[in-house]
Amino acid sequence: MTEFSFSLHKTDGTARLGTVRTLHGDIRTPAFMPVGTVGTVKGLYLDQVKEAGADVILGNTYHLMLRPGAEEVAKLGGLHNFIGWDGPILTDSGGFQVMSLAKIRKITEQGAVFQSHIDGRRYELTPERAMDIQRLLGSDIQMQLDQCLEYPHTDKEAEKAMQLSLRWAARSRKAFGTQPGRGNFGIVQGGVNEGLRRASAAGLRDIGFEGYAIGGLAVGEGQKLMLQTIEFTAPELPADKPRYLMGVGTPEDLLESVARGIDMFDCVLPTRSGRHGQAFTRFGKTNLRNAKHADDPRPLDAESVCPALSKYSRAYIHHLMRSGELLGMMLLSWANIAYYQELMQGIRTAIAEDRFEEFQALTKEQWKRGEAGML
Amino acid sequence: MTEFSFSLHKTDGTARLGTVRTLHGDIRTPAFMPVGTVGTVKGLYLDQVKEAGADVILGNTYHLMLRPGAEEVAKLGGLHNFIGWDGPILTDSGGFQVMSLAKIRKITEQGAVFQSHIDGRRYELTPERAMDIQRLLGSDIQMQLDQCLEYPHTDKEAEKAMQLSLRWAARSRKAFGTQPGRGNFGIVQGGVNEGLRRASAAGLRDIGFEGYAIGGLAVGEGQKLMLQTIEFTAPELPADKPRYLMGVGTPEDLLESVARGIDMFDCVLPTRSGRHGQAFTRFGKTNLRNAKHADDPRPLDAESVCPALSKYSRAYIHHLMRSGELLGMMLLSWANIAYYQELMQGIRTAIAEDRFEEFQALTKEQWKRGEAGML
Numbered sequence: 250m251t252e253f254s255f256s257l258h259k260t261d262g263t264a265r266l267g268t269v270r271t272l273h274g275d276i277r278t279p280a281f282m283p284v285g286t287v288g289t290v291k292g293l294y295l296d297q298v299k300e301a302g303a304d305v306i307l308g309n310t311y312h313l314m315l316r317p318g319a320e321e322v323a324k325l326g327g328l329h330n331f332i333g334w335d336g337p338i339l340t341d342s343g344g345f346q347v348m349s350l351a352k353i354r355k356i357t358e359q360g361a362v363f364q365s366h367i368d369g370r371r372y373e374l375t376p377e378r379a380m381d382i383q384r385l386l387g388s389d390i391q392m393q394l395d396q397c398l399e400y401p402h403t404d405k406e407a408e409k410a411m412q413l414s415l416r417w418a419a420r421s422r423k424a425f426g427t428q429p430g431r432g433n434f435g436i437v438q439g440g441v442n443e444g445l446r447r448a449s450a451a452g453l454r455d456i457g458f459e460g461y462a463i464g465g466l467a468v469g470e471g472q473k474l475m476l477q478t479i480e481f482t483a484p485e486l487p488a489d490k491p492r493y494l495m496g497v498g499t500p501e502d503l504l505e506s507v508a509r510g511i512d513m514f515d516c517v518l519p520t521r522s523g524r525h526g527q528a529f530t531r532f533g534k535t536n537l538r539n540a541k542h543a544d545d546p547r548p549l550d551a552e553s554v555c556p557a558l559s560k561y562s563r564a565y566i567h568h569l570m571r572s573g574e575l576l577g578m579m580l581l582s583w584a585n586i587a588y589y590q591e592l593m594q595g596i597r598t599a600i601a602e603d604r605f606e607e608f609q610a611l612t613k614e615q616w617k618r619g620e621a622g623m624l
Numbered sequence: 625m626t627e628f629s630f631s632l633h634k635t636d637g638t639a640r641l642g643t644v645r646t647l648h649g650d651i652r653t654p655a656f657m658p659v660g661t662v663g664t665v666k667g668l669y670l671d672q673v674k675e676a677g678a679d680v681i682l683g684n685t686y687h688l689m690l691r692p693g694a695e696e697v698a699k700l701g702g703l704h705n706f707i708g709w710d711g712p713i714l715t716d717s718g719g720f721q722v723m724s725l726a727k728i729r730k731i732t733e734q735g736a737v738f739q740s741h742i743d744g745r746r747y748e749l750t751p752e753r754a755m756d757i758q759r760l761l762g763s764d765i766q767m768q769l770d771q772c773l774e775y776p777h778t779d780k781e782a783e784k785a786m787q788l789s790l791r792w793a794a795r796s797r798k799a800f801g802t803q804p805g806r807g808n809f810g811i812v813q814g815g816v817n818e819g820l821r822r823a824s825a826a827g828l829r830d831i832g833f834e835g836y837a838i839g840g841l842a843v844g845e846g847q848k849l850m851l852q853t854i855e856f857t858a859p860e861l862p863a864d865k866p867r868y869l870m871g872v873g874t875p876e877d878l879l880e881s882v883a884r885g886i887d888m889f890d891c892v893l894p895t896r897s898g899r900h901g902q903a904f905t906r907f908g909k910t911n912l913r914n915a916k917h918a919d920d921p922r923p924l925d926a927e928s929v930c931p932a933l934s935k936y937s938r939a940y941i942h943h944l945m946r947s948g949e950l951l952g953m954m955l956l957s958w959a960n961i962a963y964y965q966e967l968m969q970g971i972r973t974a975i976a977e978d979r980f981e982e983f984q985a986l987t988k989e990q991w992k993r994g995e996a997g998m999l
Contacts, residue, residue, distance in 0.1 A: 289944060289951040317918065317943045325921055325939050332940060543692065546700055564700050565707060568692045569664060575950060576664040 253389075253432040253459050255491045259600065263483075263510045266600040269305075269460070269491050271337040271389035272430025273329065276304040278491060278512040279596050281503065281589045282339060284520065287312040288322075288332040291520045292575075292582035295334050301555060301583070302590035305337040305389075307515045310382050311346030314372065315365045319385040327387030339390035339515070342379040342421075342436075345464075345496070348397040356396055358413070376417040380424035380433075388431070392462065393421035395436040400469035407440035407465075414438045415452040422456050432459030434493060440465060441474045443481045450485035461486045462493040463511075467502070476505055483510040500529055500592055500616070504609050507596055519585030524578040526570045529588050530558065533616040537581060542567040555587035628764075628807040628834050630866045634975065638858075638885045641975040644680075644835070644866050646712040646764040647805025648704065651679045653866060653887040654971050656878065656964045657714060659895065662687040663697075663707045666895045667950075667957035670709050676930060676958075677965035680712040680764075682890045685757050686721030689747065690740045694760040702762030714765035714890070717754040717796075717811075720839075720871070723772040731771055733788070751792040755799035755808075763806070767837065768796035770811040775844040782815035782840075789813045789839075790827040797831050807834030809868060815840060816849045818856045825860035836861045837868040838886075842877070851880050858885040875904055875967055875991070879984050882971055894960030899953040901945045904963050905933065908991040912956060917942040930962035 254270045269276040283290045283298050285306045290298050298306060308328055313319065325331045328338055344361070347354055351363035360375030376394040383391035395414040398406060418435045425433040435453035439445030453461060463482055466475045479494065486492050493513035494506050503514055519529065526538035530550050535542075545563040553559045557580045569577030592612070599608030629645045644651040658665045658673050660681045665673050673681060683703055688694065700706045703713055719736070722729055726738035735750030751769040758766035770789040773781060793810045800808040810828035814820030828836060838857055841850045854869065861867050868888035869881050878889055894904065901913035905925050910917075920938040928934045932955045944952030967987070974983030 287943070287947045287949065288940070289949050292950045292954075294951070294954075312947075316947060317939070321919065321939075324919065325937065331937070331943075333935065544696065544699065560708065562700065562706070564692070564696075565663070568662070568706075572662045572687075572691060574662065574664050575667045575953065576669070578950065579667075579669075579954070 251430040253430055255460065255489065257489060261600045261603050261605040262508065264507050264596075264600050264605045265510055265512055266597055267491065267512060269337075269390075269432075269513075271432065273335060273337045273389050274304065276337055276513070277597060279503075279507045279593055279600075280304060280513050281593045282307045282513065282515040283586050283589075284309075284515055284517045285332065285334075285338075286517070287316065288328065290582075290586065292524060292579045293520070293586060295332065297583050298586060299336065301587040302594055303336075303586070305339055306334060308338055308340045308386065308388060309343070309346060310340050310379060310386070311343035311350065311374075313340075313386060314343065314374075314382050315367055315370075319382040323385040323387070327385075329387060337389040338386075340383045340386055340388035340392065341495070342383070342392040342394040343374050344379075344395045345397045347374060348399065356413075358416070360394070360417075361396075376420035377424040380421055384425075384428065390432050390434060390460065391425060392434050393418045393436055393458075395438055395464055397438075397465060397468075398440070402440060404440065404442050404445070407438070407442055408445055411438040411440075411445050411449045415449060418453055419456050422458065434458055434460040434462050436462045436464040436495070437482055437486070438465050441470055441478045446478060446482045447485055450482060454485075454487060458490070460491040460493060460513075462495050464495045466494065467497045467516075472502065472505070475502070476509065479506055479509045479511065500589070501613065503589075503592065504596070504612060508605070508609060519589050520582045523581035523583075523585045526577075526581065527585075528581055529585050531588070531591075531615055532619045537563060537566045537577070538570050539567075549584055550588075553587065553591070555584060555591075557581070557583035558587055626805040628805055630835065630864065632864060636975045636978050636980040637883065639882050639971075639975050639980045640885055640887055641972055642866065642887060644712075644765075644807075644888075646807065648710060648712045648764050649679065651712055651888070652972060654878075654882045654968055654975075655679060655888050656968045657682045657888065657890040658961050658964075659684075659890055659892045660707065660709075660713075661892070662691065663703065665957075665961065667899065667954045668895070668961060670707065672958050673961060674711065676962040677969055678711075678961070680714055681709060683713055683715045683761065683763060684718070684721060685715050685754060685761070686718035686725065686749075688715075688761060689718065689749075689757050690742055690745075694757040698760040698762070702760075704762060712764040713761075715758045715761055715763035715767065716870070717758070717767040717769040718749050719754075719770045720772045722749060723774065731788075733791070735769070735792075736771075751795040752799040755796055759803065765807050765809060765835065766800060767809050768793045768811055768833075770813055770839055772813075772840060772843075773815070777815060779815065779817050779820070782813070782817055783820055786813040786815075786820050786824045790824060793828055794831050797833065809833055809835040809837050811837045811839040811870070812857055812861070813840050816845055816853045821853060821857045822860055825857060829860075829862060833865070835866040835868060835888075837870050839870045841869065842872045842891075847877065847880070850877070851884065854881055854884045854886065875964070876988065878964075878967065879971070879987060883980070883984060894964050895957045898956035898958075898960045901952075901956065902960075903956055904960050906963070906966075906990055907994045912938060912941045912952070913945050914942075924959055925963075928962065928966070930959060930966075932956070932958035933962055
């Protein structure tokens, strides 16, 4: 039986190279996890996600509990079987979507009561129910329920939410029980306040988890405050466990966060922005809806192994996006997921070869210079 | 240099088995041509279209002349290069969309003047310009400009449009000139009136084309009148040239029309209905949005070679469609294109083996009985 584990292979400065082992396979870290919100990485076939180099994808507890429902997914053989993905799956706890999507919500000591954004039906999400749902889905990494705050908020609000999240962490941990090959992650909260983040991390360490996430960032505080917060939070987390920065981010955010000791990321940005015409490539970002692409016969990146980047002209993708065609959204979502994975592979190789700092500088330089300045 | 040609290999009753040879490859007939409206078969990668068994796809002159523009496509290397399809492409003349989509239109002896449905810009489409556009696109089969009528219409209106279409046919033929490996098709008009259809076919024969299309059907007249019209029109067309029934149709329409001597078809139905949840399979049609599929773990057709039909559960596709996910539309569009091609392959094999009538009966019986009555 596979035991859930994390191996830290080496560090390069504060950047870390490792492997998370789960029931459904290994996750090479630093890892970017494409988001499969309702059981699909929007606009992609899962074969494409796998081939792009992703080891793990994410599912959203909030979305899946509303539709089709956790018990229904369990009856259909669990989330892996339902969606046709045999690698690791991480599920969040639903806390973030309760804050950002639910119509009416009430947070008590017991948990969250909210109305579905789909049909207004009333649901209760407690720490125990969040774990129950994730066990029914069969996910490999299960997140504790936490209370997420909108930004900005006061320190007092942040402290209250952090303390509640800590109490929920203890209940989540108990509810998780023992699930060989699967891991349970606690979530550090506390806004951008160093004292609160330290207290949150200490509380979670006392409970003990297979991994630790940093939540409540990338909600509007800006990159500078986010990076500062990571800088004083990451050292508070056990070095022998994976560290997951939730909901982040841009390619630059990934580089900067890896440099500060983060191992795992997830974000809807590559697929969401792809659906709106934006491409992320080695040469920086560009919006394919812009008129300058209309007569450009070049692919986005002729040297990429991903067909979405190397086989379709910018003129064609521009035409598809302007025409509102599904294929335009499909291609750019695929291209972005592929570039994100290529970036993570570059990061992992650079750490292995003790040249992460150089890699970071060259990558940023390349984004800035664009194609004219191919390095 | 490849010469455009049609070989009629054999007949089985009135059904015909043949091959259309073009500059970009052969088309096995009877053939169903997926519609690539603006340069994409909606929701599919062209690799999937090819693998499903399609030899030829269709492009719409009206759409492509408005965006990106025929001259722009030519500058980008022609339609084949622009969209990444190296097989045959048939383009229509734009006549049908001028009738169905353009905002304001005026038909004169000279041609059609209309306003774009996208931005209201004014365009003129003459028989000569329609051929010019299709040459710029580089299509392998180029259709004459014709005047399409809405249904219902009077015989007098039908006659007037048919006569104008005949005069346009002569001008189209002249404008087509000589293009080795490429073919020019005339279009029979005349509503559901036998005399008008005969006169139209006779006029086109006198001009002489590489192939003949039957236009103006499947516009609301109903299947019975459509089949009657095919029955008295097809025999008027030269046996040694391909016959193309435009804009048709359902799987049953295809069977019935092949039985009446038709060789080529195109229709948006498999992709459009796929985007709305409808699947066509060996077992008939079903809408995946229906609640009955919610907990059904079976694929649409376990024995199909197409992953969209054999690898995804109905429950999952149902969930995707209810959730408004791109992947649901992608899978059902793919499944339908695959089934249409499987049907055409079945038709071709049956004609080759002199059992088309039996194949037709068994296929319809299977649609009616559904899965319970697997033959």
